[in-house]
Amino acid sequence: MSVHSLDPVFHPRAVAVVGVSSNPNPTGMGSFYASLLEAGFADRGGLYPVNPKVNEINGARCYPTLMDTPDPVDHVISQVPAGFVPELVDQCIAKKVRSIHFFTAGFSETGDQEMAVVERQMIEKLRDAGIRAIGPNCMGLYVPGSKLAFMGGFPMESGNVFLLSQSGANAGEVVRDLTNRGVRFSKVVSYGNGADLRAHDFLDYAAQDEESAVVAAYIEGVQDGRKFFEALQRCARVKPVIVLKGGRTRSGSQAAHSHTGSLAGSIEIFDAVCRQTGALRAETMDELQDLIVAVSTNIRQVSGRGVALFAGGGGGFAVLSADAIDREGLTVPRMPQSAVDEMREYIPVAGSSVNNPIDAFPPSEYLDDMLRLIATAEGMDMVFMSPLIDRSRWQSPNGKDKNSSSDSQSEAKKVTNLIAGQMKHLQDDTGTPVIGVIRGGGMARMMGVDPDDFLEATYRQGIASFPSVSRAARTVNQLLEWREYRQGLPDLS
Amino acid sequence: MNFESVLHQARAEGRDLLNEVEAKQLLSQAGVPVVETLLATTADQAKRLAGEIGYPVVVKVVSADISHKSDVGGVKVGLANAEAVGEAYEAILANSRQAVPDAVITGVAVQGMAVEGTEIIVGMVRDPQFGPVMMFGLGGIFVELLKDVSFRVLPLTERDAQQMVNDIKGRAILDGVRGQTAVDKAAICKLILNVGVFIEQHPEIQELDMNPVFVYADGAVAVDARIVLSQA
Structure with a gap:
């Protein structure tokens, strides 16, 4: 070669x-x-x-x-x-x-x-x-394999994500945030004004780089549009490529001009270029990061839009989550009656819902059965699951739970890893992709699970997790749409 | 009339805009279905061409200096016989000369009346970054008000053309809503692809616009067409 x-x-x-x-x-x-x-x-x-x-x-x-x-x-x-x-x-x-x-x-x-x-x-x-x-x-440059770093x-540790960015600070932010989620990089390059090497040069390199399985780009202005188009086309044929375009609005494009001297161009045409070449388009840094997670995890295996939501958090959270899932283009199908009947054998009717979303906790001896039932019920193409499941099961044997020492921190990590393992087990067992959802702030503290730990632990199991239900749903939908408009291009799934 | 001769004549006359008759003939030669449109420079010729095309006909002024033809009284529609065509010819010339006294008038275009179909538009603009870009949309208020259009960078593949047609938000209208029959999407795709090849072959074309194109359950036809050349 x-x-x-x-x-x-x-x-x-x-x-x-x-x-x-x-x-x-x-x-x-x-x-x-x-x-x-x-x-x-x-x-x-x-x-x-x-x-x-x-x-x-x-x-x-x-x-x-x-x-x-x-x-x-x-x-x-x-x-x-x-x-x-x-x-x-x-x-x-x-x-x-x-x-x-x-x-x-x-x-x-x-x-x-x-x-x-x-x-x-x-x-x-x-x-x-x-x-x-x-x-x-x-x-x-940040190339862990060559021991190069710019911050x-x-x-x-090397990974498989190639990131090119016109902005150094944005590149740094993506690296730091995704590092917390367990993602690692093959090569990252911040190229600023792009006076010599430009996006198309790096896309061409990334396309053939065996260490890079996923390519992500933050771009403010397209230089050499034809070369960029053709390089993006070549790269997106063979690898998932995610593009975040800065300067989408008039104010944004003015800022882009003084940042990297870029002319931002028509955003409608840029978006069309992404669809045409088979690249994924991100509109925000969150989307860029979520999509990088998505293409390197089990979301690649999601085959439909039906979500079984088992996220706890109470009835109101279930309602808002169902709204969010629907709004982002996925659906929350009703649980088939046979599955409802089966769950009702161990879940009391009062104060719970075993329809979808599921807002109920079974006695711990029934938890595995119930999860399997949910994951295999008709119409459920994936399970959204939060770590809020049967805390008692994961408590340390000595029963100490309120310990504020580093003991309890490492204990929390252990619990998080167990939960991630359980999600992976459920997925392997049923063939239904299981996607993690973890809320930040007070809810996470109450659960005693550090959101970053959860995101990382699940990612390392090949399971995608997101900081909110709506981000999870949006990302899955974007991936499904991507697969639809890629029809006619090589299958990357 | 081939592209080179039209280009030559336009350049010689210092025009960047091809007239409707030229634009349609070139597109027709490129495999794009257009409503037959012929140029007349006398009233008698207009009558004869109308007879060849078949009544009813539309008659329009042809002048590089008049872009809004109907605003100046330069368009007459639904002309059913030779007498009406002759009167329309004289009226159009008089109206145009009055509205734009120093306009150079090439003649009048005699055009068949197309059966009304679902209005779409197909066009090409040159993007400063990506070069020639094809545009597709539903006509009328959909394009004017809702900006419901899709783009693809040239050259186009069949996949690109199909996606352009399906990318617009109003795609349900093409598939047939409220009991209307679905339109011929394959004909739209073929038209888009043929225009794409035509543009690839002629880098002198700066801008192209077909608005409207009528599309039917079977087939499609461009009713109006505009081609702008890059500056010499």
């Missing part, structure tokens, strides 16, 4: 951070050196801080210029002010680097014609020398 021309960009042998700050704090934006140290890049290859005004950082030698660093340097991160960039470009050419990431901002996104020309000229010069550029005005606190 041939190596893609962008492969070296994601796998540098050595990295120089030019214009490094002397304060190695990995929490802020632009603390690339500290983030790379934390990620352990130095164990993998040369990591060289460069700043003529700094002698050493945390005991490591700081080089006055790029030319003073050992050979080879494959990747350069530029933190120098825009005015120093032309000189750095010359040094990169002399040093024979393979790629350069410009964190440096102040180019075309400012709207200044002169700076747009400077940007174009430096890119042309780099291209002539065979050097690829990411940015300017962006956060660059602190990113997990170093």
